[in-house]
Amino acid sequence: MNKHAFTNINRRRFLVVAGVAGLGLGLMTRSAGAADVSGAKIGIIGSGHIGGTLGELWLKAGHEVMFSSLDLAYDQSLAARLGAGAHAGTPKQAAAYGEVLLISVPYAALPQLGRDLADEIRGKVVLDTCNPIPQRDGDMANEAKAAGAGISSARLLPGARLVRAFNSVGYRMLQSEAHRAGERVAIPLASDDGEALASAVKLVQEAGFEPVVVGPLARAREFDPGMPVFGKALTAAQLRDALSLKP
Numbered sequence: 527m528n529k530h531a532f533t534n535i536n537r538r539r540f541l542v543v544a545g546v547a548g549l550g551l552g553l554m555t556r557s558a559g560a561a562d563v564s565g566a567k568i569g570i571i572g573s574g575h576i577g578g579t580l581g582e583l584w585l586k587a588g589h590e591v592m593f594s595s596l597d598l599a600y601d602q603s604l605a606a607r608l609g610a611g612a613h614a615g616t617p618k619q620a621a622a623y624g625e626v627l628l629i630s631v632p633y634a635a636l637p638q639l640g641r642d643l644a645d646e647i648r649g650k651v652v653l654d655t656c657n658p659i660p661q662r663d664g665d666m667a668n669e670a671k672a673a674g675a676g677i678s679s680a681r682l683l684p685g686a687r688l689v690r691a692f693n694s695v696g697y698r699m700l701q702s703e704a705h706r707a708g709e710r711v712a713i714p715l716a717s718d719d720g721e722a723l724a725s726a727v728k729l730v731q732e733a734g735f736e737p738v739v740v741g742p743l744a745r746a747r748e749f750d751p752g753m754p755v756f757g758k759a760l761t762a763a764q765l766r767d768a769l770s771l772k773p
């Protein structure tokens with residue numbers, strides 16, 4: 527993928543995505559970079575339940591994927607099991623490898639990752655699944671919850687073109703419902719970057735789900751843990767209705 531090529535087709539797609547979501551363009555950060563993620567290499571930081579599941583779905587969609595975690599041996603065996611197109615590396619290698627990144631780690635790991643991977647993530651589309659859970663992540667999770675996870679993650683991962691994605695549904699549902707017949711399960715998305723959102727829309731579709739753009743990062747709190755839509759496998763119409771989004 528050429529990161530800096532933003533074709534007319536992609537520009538139209540962005541406008542449609544933003545328009546459908548009822549977003550004012552003033553909310554969006556206009557930054558250089560492509561929304562076309564066809565065949566993009568994906569770097570996954572955190573190859574656990576969510577990262578491992580999505581990586582496998584994107585491999586099936588034709589992407590090359592590098593998995594990373596704190597356990598390189600595990601990632602090497604995961605990549606070997608998944609076969610062609612799957613690679614393993616350290617978090618730094620995966621962050622450098624990916625044209626698009628998925629970060630899916632315990633929330634308490636984000637401050638350190640934001641510092642360690644600052645050079646690699648700068649300017650890249652980063653899908654963030656991480657939920658602040660005080661019982662697991664300690665006090666920093668309370669601060670993140672108070673700010674809203676979207677706002678908090680953007681502070682912890684400066685320079686990333688951040689999209690909140692895949693944080694509100696369980697991994698078992700991702701495994702069982704991907705590409706299901708009939709109306710697909712909706713995945714709410716939020717970002718301040720319109721082109722990054724368009725990339726995320728495509729990646730959600732390729733994983734076998736229905737993207738629903740909720741709005742800027744400030745609105746990501748509407749699908750944070752504890753909110754009514756969190757943890758539910760809703761259709762796009764049900765999700766839009768629950769969040770009072772335009773159909």
Ligand SMILES: NC(=O)c1ccc[n+]([C@@H]2O[C@H](COP(=O)([O-])OP(=O)(O)OC[C@H]3O[C@@H](n4cnc5c(N)ncnc54)[C@H](OP(=O)(O)O)[C@@H]3O)[C@@H](O)[C@H]2O)c1
Pocket residue numbers: 571572573574575576577594595596597617630631632633635638639655656657658659692693694695696697698
């Ligand atoms: N489980 C769900 O259904 C679900 C749904 C939506 C959102 N989420 C959120 O998504 C995130 C991931 O959830 P999960 O269930 O996939 O967790 P998980 O199965 O525990 O996987 C976490 C992954 O992060 C890696 N990791 C931990 N610390 C790291 C660090 N400092 N640097 C690099 N990698 C690190 C772990 O590596 P090691 O195994 O080597 O420690 C593991 O691969 C969490 O924030 C969670 O709250 C989870």
